[in-house]
Amino acid sequence: MDINKVIIPAAGLGTRFLPYSKSVPKEMLPLLNKPAIHYIVQEAFESGIKHLSLVTNRSKHSIEDYFDTSPELSHILKDLGEKNLLNDIEKIIRSIDFTSVRQHEMMGLGHALWLARHSIGKEYCGVMLPDDIIFSKQPALAQLIRIARQEKASIIAVQEVPADCLSSYGVVTIKKQITPHLLQISSIIEKPDQKDAPSNLAVIGRYVLSHKIFNALDQMTTYSVGEELQLSDAINNMIQNNEKVFAYKVQGIRYDIGTPIGWIKAVIGSALQDPQYGPHIQRFIDDLGTSESFLFNQSKNIQHTV
Numbered sequence: 001m002d003i004n005k006v007i008i009p010a011a012g013l014g015t016r017f018l019p020y021s022k023s024v025p026k027e028m029l030p031l032l033n034k035p036a037i038h039y040i041v042q043e044a045f046e047s048g049i050k051h052l053s054l055v056t057n058r059s060k061h062s063i064e065d066y067f068d069t070s071p072e073l074s075h076i077l078k079d080l081g082e083k084n085l086l087n088d089i090e091k092i093i094r095s096i097d098f099t100s101v102r103q104h105e106m107m108g109l110g111h112a113l114w115l116a117r118h119s120i121g122k123e124y125c126g127v128m129l130p131d132d133i134i135f136s137k138q139p140a141l142a143q144l145i146r147i148a149r150q151e152k153a154s155i156i157a158v159q160e161v162p163a164d165c166l167s168s169y170g171v172v173t174i175k176k177q178i179t180p181h182l183l184q185i186s187s188i189i190e191k192p193d194q195k196d197a198p199s200n201l202a203v204i205g206r207y208v209l210s211h212k213i214f215n216a217l218d219q220m221t222t223y224s225v226g227e228e229l230q231l232s233d234a235i236n237n238m239i240q241n242n243e244k245v246f247a248y249k250v251q252g253i254r255y256d257i258g259t260p261i262g263w264i265k266a267v268i269g270s271a272l273q274d275p276q277y278g279p280h281i282q283r284f285i286d287d288l289g290t291s292e293s294f295l296f297n298q299s300k301n302i303q304h305t306v
């Protein structure tokens with residue numbers, strides 16, 4: 001079963017990051033020295049993805065530019081003997097075919113995916129939501145692909161979340177527990193009130209879906225919550241049409257960078273895990289707890305060099 005295509009819907013306005021996102025897409029927020037979307041595409045690359053469709057909007061061309069070559073810069077860096085600075089991104093650009101489509105109106109996640117339907121055909125495809133950054137030994141998408149091949153079915157990534165956070169997510173209704181990490185589901189309830197949540201398993205932004213999702217999106221005539229076409233509704237429609245859908249508890253550390261607080265945690269978390277920056281940031285954090293911290297001692301010099 002070939003699973004080598006992925007759709008990344010990145011057309012949202014990013015209102016929670018205004019005014020930053022007025023002229024720079026929130027997907028281009030930096031995590032250390034790379035834009036957040038680099039980590040998503042890197043995960044796709046490490047999961048064996050060969051074809052990637054970005055769904056953007058008219059103000060997001062910097063994402064498309066980032067995944068294009070930059071001959072002038074490469075030339076200058078070559079003269080400076082610093083060509084290796086672009087190694088990571090150039091490897092990705094060489095290995096993956098990128099296409100991009102634009103969403104003209106904000107009509108929801110389901111609609112964004114539907115726009116990329118022509119690039120998929122009759123295959124299973126990955127869907128990666130760029131607000132969810134997942135650091136793990138085996139890439140999160142690769143974990144889903146493995147299970148999709150095993151079950152020959154659509155798989156959705158889930159994680160247990162505290163009860164008071166469930167209303168921010170799609171929450172799955174469990175039909176049958178297969179293993180401690182794998183469950184067959186009977187529906188996804190999008191952003192339920194805490195009291196109505198069918199489980200504590202929240203959908204996080206990785207999916208491997210049958211191409212039948214596009215039939216479901218085609219058929220959906222009614223727009224749900226907020227007049228937007230919801231992906232969760234299309235998945236429910238697939239289940240009602242006798243498609244098996246499973247939820248898999250992915251292993252990894254997940255950051256929701258859709259909000260400033262989540263992004264700040266991702267920056268600190270990824271810096272702490274980085275061999276170059278980690279020890280410096282750890283020392284900085286340890287120092288914050290002492291009376292010598294710059295918080296109390298305004299004359300204190302903060303060490304900036306690495």
Ligand code: G1P
Pocket residue numbers: 109129131132168169170171190202203204205231232258
């Ligand atoms: C989307 C999905 C939701 C999922 C969430 C994960 O919601 O609709 O089911 O739980 O992503 O981040 P959004 O956060 O885009 O509103």
